[in-house]
Amino acid sequence: MIVIRVPGRLSVRLHPRALAVGTTGLLLTLAVGVLAVGHGDYPMSPADVLRTLTGGGSPAEDFIVTQLRLPRLVTALAVGAALGLAGAVFQALVRNPLGSPDVLGFTQGAATGALIVVVVGGSSAALAGAAAIGGVLTGLLIYLVAWRRGLHGYRLVLVGIGVSAILTGVNGYLLTRAPLMEAARAMLWLTGSLDGRGWSDAAPLLAALAVTVPVLLACGPALRMTELGDDAATGLGVPVPRLRMLLLATAVILVSLSAAAAGPVSFVALTAPHLARRLTRAPGTNLLPAAIIGALIIVVGDQVALRAFPSQLPVGVVTGVLGGGYLVWLLATQRRAGRL
Amino acid sequence: MPTSRLGGSGLRLAYERRVVADDLTVAVPDRSFTVIIGPNACGKSTLLRALSRLLKPAVGAVLLDGEDIQRRPARAVARTLGLLPQSPIAPDGIGVADLVARGRYPHQGLLRQWSRDDERIVAEAMAATGVADLADRLVDELSGGQRQRVWLAMALAQQTPLLLLDEPTTYLDIAHQIEVLDLCARLHEEQGRTLVAVLHDLNHAARYATHLIAMRDGRVVAAGEPGQIVTAELVEEVFGLPCRVIDDPETGTPLVIPAARIRTGGRA
Numbered sequence: 086m087i088v089i090r091v092p093g094r095l096s097v098r099l100h101p102r103a104l105a106v107g108t109t110g111l112l113l114t115l116a117v118g119v120l121a122v123g124h125g126d127y128p129m130s131p132a133d134v135l136r137t138l139t140g141g142g143s144p145a146e147d148f149i150v151t152q153l154r155l156p157r158l159v160t161a162l163a164v165g166a167a168l169g170l171a172g173a174v175f176q177a178l179v180r181n182p183l184g185s186p187d188v189l190g191f192t193q194g195a196a197t198g199a200l201i202v203v204v205v206g207g208s209s210a211a212l213a214g215a216a217a218i219g220g221v222l223t224g225l226l227i228y229l230v231a232w233r234r235g236l237h238g239y240r241l242v243l244v245g246i247g248v249s250a251i252l253t254g255v256n257g258y259l260l261t262r263a264p265l266m267e268a269a270r271a272m273l274w275l276t277g278s279l280d281g282r283g284w285s286d287a288a289p290l291l292a293a294l295a296v297t298v299p300v301l302l303a304c305g306p307a308l309r310m311t312e313l314g315d316d317a318a319t320g321l322g323v324p325v326p327r328l329r330m331l332l333l334a335t336a337v338i339l340v341s342l343s344a345a346a347a348g349p350v351s352f353v354a355l356t357a358p359h360l361a362r363r364l365t366r367a368p369g370t371n372l373l374p375a376a377i378i379g380a381l382i383i384v385v386g387d388q389v390a391l392r393a394f395p396s397q398l399p400v401g402v403v404t405g406v407l408g409g410g411y412l413v414w415l416l417a418t419q420r421r422a423g424r425l
Numbered sequence: 426m427p428t429s430r431l432g433g434s435g436l437r438l439a440y441e442r443r444v445v446a447d448d449l450t451v452a453v454p455d456r457s458f459t460v461i462i463g464p465n466a467c468g469k470s471t472l473l474r475a476l477s478r479l480l481k482p483a484v485g486a487v488l489l490d491g492e493d494i495q496r497r498p499a500r501a502v503a504r505t506l507g508l509l510p511q512s513p514i515a516p517d518g519i520g521v522a523d524l525v526a527r528g529r530y531p532h533q534g535l536l537r538q539w540s541r542d543d544e545r546i547v548a549e550a551m552a553a554t555g556v557a558d559l560a561d562r563l564v565d566e567l568s569g570g571q572r573q574r575v576w577l578a579m580a581l582a583q584q585t586p587l588l589l590l591d592e593p594t595t596y597l598d599i600a601h602q603i604e605v606l607d608l609c610a611r612l613h614e615e616q617g618r619t620l621v622a623v624l625h626d627l628n629h630a631a632r633y634a635t636h637l638i639a640m641r642d643g644r645v646v647a648a649g650e651p652g653q654i655v656t657a658e659l660v661e662e663v664f665g666l667p668c669r670v671i672d673d674p675e676t677g678t679p680l681v682i683p684a685a686r687i688r689t690g691g692r693a
Contacts, residue, residue, distance in 0.1 A: 088539050098538045180514070303535065310530050316479055316510030316591075321583065322503025322531035368519040 103365040103374060110364075110377040117384045118162065122154045124391065160282040161387050161400070162380045163290045164347045165357070167339040169379020170301060170372060172354030173361070174336040177308050177370040178329060179241045182419060185355035186220075186340040189245030192351070193252035194223025195344035196275055200259035203271040212274070213286070213345035220341025223248065224333065277350030277401025279387055290342045297335045301372055304332060309369045350401045352408020353382050359415065382407075427454040430490050430619070431476060431506070431587055437484035438471050438643070444483070445471045446643030453587075453636075458613040458620045460630040463640035464664050469623050470511070470591060472640065476621060477508040477589045489587075503531035507585035509576055511592050515564040521575050522560040525551055528582030550581040553616075554608060570601030577608060588612070590622040594629070602626070606633050627664070631655050631679045639663045655679035 090096045122138075123129040127149055129137070136142055137150045168186075175184040186192050198219020202212045231244035256275075260268050273280070307328050310318040315325050340354065357379035361371040364378070383400060386407065390398040432452035438445045446468040453459050453476070461469040474480040475487050478494045486493040494502060507528075515524060528550065529543045551557040554574045559567065564575060573593060580588055593609070594602040610633050613620050624630045630637060631651040638648045641663045647654045657670050660681055667684040674680075 090540070095536050096538050096540045096543075097536070306530065306533070306535075306538075310527060312514065312516040313527065314510060314512070314514040316508065317513040319479055319499070320477060320503065320506075320508030320510065320580075320589075321527065322500035324499040366518070368516045368523065 100365065100367055103367050103371060106361070106364045107374050107377055110374065110381050114162070114377060114381040114384055117381070117388060118158050121158050121161075121384060121388055122150055124388070125149070125154060156284045156287055157279050157282045157387075158384070159284075159291070160287040160346050161279050161383045163287055163294055164279075164343040164350060165353060165380035165383035166376040167290060167294060167343040167379070168350065168354040168383075169357035169361070169375040169377070170298070171336040171339040171343075172356075172379070173358035173370050173372050173375035174301065174308070174332050175354070176358050177312065178332055178336075180312065181239070181242055182359065182415065183242055183355075185352075186336070187349075187351055187355055188242065188249070190227065190247075190249030190252055191220050191223050191337060191340045192344060192349040193249045193256060194226075195220035195341050196256050196349055197252050197259070198222070199274060199344075199348075200256055200263070200271055203267050203274075204259050204263045206267075210285070213289075216345040216348075217289075217338075217341040220344055221337055223252070224337035224341075228333065273399060274348040275401075276399040277348040277404070278399035279347055279383075280397075280399065282347065286346050290339075290346045293338055293342045297339060298376075300331070300335060304328060305370065305372055308332065308372075312369050348399075348401060350383065351405040352412065353379050353386075353404050356408045356411045357382055359411070427457070429454055431487070431621075433475070433482065433485055433487040435485040436475060436482045436487070438468065438475050438480060439483045440471075440480075444643075447484075449643065449645065451476075451638060451645060451648075453619060453621055456613075456617055456619055457636040458610065458634055459622070459636040459638060460634035461621070461623045461638045461640060462625075462627055462630045462663075463646075467640045467663075468643040469638075469640050472638075473589055473591050473621065473623050477506065477591075478502060479508075479510075500531045503583065503585070505585055505587060507580045507583040507588045509580045509588070509590045509593060511595065513576055515572070517565070519564050520560075521556060521562050521564055521567070522547065522551070524564055524575055525556070525578045525582050528579040528584075531583060546584060547578075547582050550578040553581060553612070554578040568601075569597055570604060573597060573601070573605055574608065577605070581612065585618075587619045587621070590620065592623050592625065594624065594626070602629065609633065627655075627660065627681050628673075631681070632673060632676055651679055655681070 087099045087101055088096060089099065119131045119134050123131055123134045129146065133146065134150065137146045142150065172185050175186060175189065176182060178184065195216040198215035199212050202215040227244055227248055231241045260271060263271055307323045310321050310323045311325060319325050358375040361374035361378045365371050365374050382404060386403040387400040390400045390403045429452040434450040436449040437447045438449065451472065461472060463469045471480060475482055478487065481495050486495065488494065489497065489502060489506060526547050529547065551560060554577050556571065556574050556578050559571060564572060567575065593605055597605065606629055609620055609622065612618055634651050636649065637651045637654060639646045639659060646663050647659055655670060657668055660666055660668050669682045669684065670679050671682060672680065
């Protein structure tokens with residue numbers, strides 16, 4: 086641990102390893118991002134991409150980069166960061182490594198909202214909006230059922246699994262009611278896909294991130310105290326119920342808006358915080374590293390989906406396969422360690 | 426009548442609709458080592474929860490320095506009143522020094538994360554509880570007694586004039602129980618802190634407390650110095666246990682000897 090002190094009152098703590106992981110992750114993400122922007126029917130070298138990004142490209146290159154490819158990349162980064170953050174917050178809130186929005190049913194709730202729009206008919210914007218509303222309503226429902234008498238990890242996880250099972254059934258029903266073409270479009274959305282994302286898809290999520298990231302970082306120290314248990318955290322001066330409400334609301338908004346932007350991309354929210362913790366070896370919640378690793382997972386996943394298969398796959402398939410594998414491995418090792 | 430910074434009167438303590446105590450009045454004398462005793466489910470832990478603001482009284486208010494503890498800012502309270510709950514959770518993979526350092530949370534801010542004072546106070550807290558040698562160990566690796574001392578160090582690092590302990594000796598063997606209680610007594614005497622603890626063992630309470638609160642069925646049956654209030658009649662009334670009370674040969678404090686009702690082993 087490094088401490089930077091300025092005579093007077095300022096003193097800041099830095100963890101070298103967390104810093105190194107964060108910086109490396111960020112650089113890797115940007116590097117893959119540049120490669121991603123260069124990939125497509127009109128291939129561009131990383132140098133060309135950087136030149137165009139800094140304003141030195143031809144009008145055609147400029148159009149391809151800023152209008153066609155950059156929005157997709159920015160959406161991917163925002164979704165990854167949002168899911169990483171939300172996952173870290175959920176896991177800390179329920180004190181359970183399984184506390185991710187996939188398991189707790191928020192993702193299914195967002196899907197229900199989107200599917201209702203598919204059945205009733207509506208624009209892409211309506212679909213995104215409905216996804217966001219679906220996620221938030223699910224959050225509210227789970228809160229009412231599980232949270233009123235105080236939140237305990239297993240209780241929330243179990244209620245979440247129940248809610249998510251019900252919603253999966255509802256979603257299946259809605260799919261059968263949708264016209265065939267629409268159902269196909271819905272299936273693509275349900276897998277989590279970044280195809281054809283424009284600035285308008287990224288904008289709401291970016292705005293949410295701009296507001297929530299400072300809030301979450303400010304809550305970071307208090308969140309770390311809640312790991313000691315509600316009683317101990319209260320004893321240390323954390324207003325636990327208020328903090329919970331704020332964090333739950335923030336995480337639900339992030340999950341819902343990322344589902345609105347790219348569909349329910351699975352398992353990123355579950356894996357990113359774990360990987361962050363393993364890499365930084367810092368106990369507790371690693372918010373920023375989780376956000377960076379979330380972004381990295383999605384950007385890499387999207388590139389794998391685009392390049393490694395003869396026909397393009399939606400990114401959710403790749404993150405699902407990778408994340409599912411990780412979950413199985415996690416369950417096995419945690420069970421052995423007696424933590425689950 | 427000694428002064429009291431922490432207490433409440435006419436409190437009704439309840440979980441949801443189940444009323445645990447009604448019209449309860451308590452005052453923690455300043456600079457005392459107050460111990461709350463009573464049979465299971467008498468409301469002693471509930472009282473401690475109310476005093477430490479974990480439970481909001483249904484009627485009445487717990488006052489800290491004359492103000493409703495529930496209405497004061499959480500952090501400000503945490504700089505005056507510390508709490509060691511019954512089963513705090515040590516996060517996976519946390520080191521001893523890291524855990525103790527968390528006690529400084531109420532004194533820290535975004536721009537004041539780790540001052541020289543913090544560093545000194547944490548070192549002092551670890552020295553006072555005898556865990557300085559364990560600073561680099563992981564909390565998971567420690568024995569129960571060591572772990573309890575680490576938690577006490579965390580509570581000490583909070584540097585509060587008042588410290589509440591919920592059954593600090595539970596799950597410890599007799600040697601570690603005495604070790605923890607000796608430590609509490611030292612903190613009380615040397616550092617002049619006010620301590621409030623819930624204890625199960627009546628003899629421990631009588632030996633270490635300077636002020637005893639005996640509860641039964643949500644009522645305070647007696648409160649005062651152990652030497653004055655611990656009698657065979659009181660123990661019978663509070664615990665329903667026939668007994669004799671003699672002087673503790675070590676300390677002269679009351680020692681409760683349960684009456685022999687059946688012939689037990691060891692007398693061959």
